[in-house]
Amino acid sequence: MTDQQPLHTPRSLIVTFYGAYGRGSADRPAGRPVPIAALIRLLGAVGVDSPSVRSAVSRLKRRGLLVAEPAPDGAAGYGLSAAARQLLDDGDRRVYGRPTRDTGWLLAVFSVPEEERHKRHLLRSRLSRLGFGAAAPGVWIAPAHVHDETRHTLERLELASYVDLFRGCHLGFEPTVEAVGRWWDLSALARQHRAFLTAHEPVLHRWARRRALPPQDAYRDYLLALDSWRRLPYADPGLPAGLLPGDWPGVRSAKVFAGLHARLRDAGARFVEGIVAPPRTSL
Template identity: 70%
Template sequence: MINVSEQHTPRSLIVTLYGAYGRFVPGPVPVAELIRLLAAVGVDAPSVRSSVSRLKRRGLMLPARTTQGTAGYELSAEARQLLEDGDRRIYAAAAPADEGWVLAVFSVPESQRQKRHVLRSRLAALGFGTATPGVWIAPARLYEETRHTLQRLGLAPYVDLFRGEHLGFTPTAEAVARWWDLAAIAKAHEAFLQVRAPVLERWQRRTDTPPEEAYRDYLLALDSWRHLPYVDPGLPASLLPADWPGARSAAVFQALHERLRDAGAGFAGV
């Protein structure tokens, strides 16, 4: 079941903050600065500290000292790879071309069925659709990110990846509607538009762009948007319904990004 919520968790906002600004700061981000930046989007200090601790346990954030000796956190190499993989989806400006498909074919022994569950969950999180229970499919451009993810999680030995095209017998547009829940994906786009399109309209009526307001609205928009390119893996427009809302939601995010990101960087200290 697809669920892209407008409720922003502290942990998600911290990841979004590093993706938008924190990774471009020279050296670690001081803890006090993290607390200041998260307070601007409604997260209190205890929630910041507990969320950072969870991200540290997952190996995504590393404790470090700034050049002034202040306690702070920097991203691990794994976290940087995750953000770089995400950039190719989150900031894609153009509608994707039809470049074929990547297939993930897996077999996990019954004695390791927990890994089967993890594998299915990760493929779903990457945006794969289900062709059959052991064969998952996604647009071919997702191959590199899929390879990185499966290797990072130690799941590569159970999976073979193939690249190819769909030759029949069902028309590809009909098959895509079977492989993905298009109605649920469309609903996620509509939910984003319902909240973020009015924000864009308000900014379009303004001539000023105060840094703190720009930072707040941009971070919240990015935190909502960055999940959508995983819910919707970017299927070719020719295979989607004519009234597909994905292009509209992408345009709203792109406009918010262009208007707010650089202005918000002033508040973020980048």
């Protein structure tokens, strides 16, 4: 049985859109609040209908990730909240960067009172989404380079008071490469990488043969690839290469995404800007 790429949900695609094109400088149209009519057109280009866009925007507003702001022309629009910007800025280091892959580890040791066990569930869920593996009950482990993002996440969710963070080396009796196999499900991670390659490596090959870069086509393929890719650096937090199988597919999937990013991102931005701030016609 092979894992499939997760479905592209409207809410995920909107977050991906803002991460890719909604944080420009103040003098760039794509960095301003996006009119809802433009957002509907932009999500329509990747197959999301208008009611689904409006519903997803409402949910993101309730979660405090989007805020209502008038667009430059006075139309109703939406921009990122400060918390959402911090979340996306932290994510950039995972999604677009290359981890140092040093041998240091970050330990999160937590204790949550029984009467607040719902916070225990939230804490475990968030640590897992940050790429931590479970080393023991109440002890989670991740590569040391996720430290800053972990601090920001725990502080934002008001969970920091339940957690102590430590940085160190593994000095156990079991070889580290074997311990890593207990802390993370490497087979499942490999399947996720292979699913990404199956879906998006042929797209990169097609674009490599094309000279022209039609902005709408580039935008569509880039947004879908980014929406698939941005989950992977969290499931796979960038473990040291020496602790991974020799045929680890994560190396290839990272190169495929980097190729799509370099080839398509800027061409897609031209499509976005043409919709968010179309050129004015003179009378």
